[in-house]
Amino acid sequence: MATKAPLVSQLSPEAPLHASKLTLIKSLTESVELTSIPFHYTFSTNPIEPASSDPEDSIPVIDFSLLTSGDPDQRSKFIQDLSKACEDWGGFMLINHGVPESLMKAMVEASKEFFNLTEEEKREFEGKLLLDPIKCGTSLHGRVDEVLFWRDFLKVIVHPDFHFPYKPTGFSELASEFCKRIRKLVRELLKATSENLGLENCYIEKTMDLDSGFQLFAANLYPPCPQPEHAIGIPPHSDHGLLTFLAQNEIGGLQVQHNGKWVNVYIPPNSFFVNIADQLEILSNGKYKSLVHRAVVNNKATRISLAIANGPSLDTIVSPAIELVNSESHSVVYIPMKFKKYLELQQNHKLGQKALLDCTKVQTV
């Protein structure tokens, strides 16, 4: 059995988590035969409630090729489907989006290779501060987390400036292409969204300064967990930007909150799950709600997910579109805030549903 100091601190309930570096969850699960989860990983003493398997709860599917077909009827179907998905769910499965399946698979493979680097090699990319361009770690904020999450991550700022680890070979080139294609899709989706909100076609693109938009690539690794009903990969939260794109290997684990229930979302290998994030909720003055989601773990197979968060530029002051504020039916407004400030506040906020977004709301009378 491994007896590295950081491992001991994770296994013992008395040891303060903050005392030493945390072992990556991948290393922990590979170094000892675990039959139960170490104390600090207990997210819930009661088993986490299972998700709904009601066919009524099927995720809307948006066919991107309808938009690009050149047929006006197909385009208007796309616009309507998107509008309904944003209002009813806050997320949708995006199919026929034009990103080659081979590129998506290669990205998942390269992420897996990254996580397979030695712990020492990965420590080179550790990163400490919020806007450090490359950060590899475990849980959420690492040592400051009260409960540890069953997840290792690599987070990289890929726009407006592109950064990326130089290992494994070829990962950076693949990621550059992959993220560029996603930015293109985001622009198209946000043009259609502007239209759906009754705004000028380029409203979001311009006001959110997408030419300098903040794009963050994250790869998440969730190894098998001996007690998946008591641990969690990522707890319930909404994302910070405008739209997040999610892809995964063939293993499920994403759940979204819909009408007060948790719903399983399986993302097929050639699809993206796209969810509305907080800045789009603010901009739409609450017409669209950011989607609360979480990642659960399993006891059989390692899951890898890729989450690409697409936001405004860091200096953009995000506020509700004025056209959407003056209506009597919308009495809630959100306090305008620089996106960078929002990220800083989020960093110091415990991840809990939509706690930070709720703080930015003011009730008008």
Ligand SMILES: O=C(O)CCC(=O)C(=O)O
């Ligand atoms: O792994 C997943 O499916 C979700 C990841 C996620 O929510 C995130 O990285 O923000």
Ligand SMILES: [Fe+2]
């Ligand atoms: Fe997320």
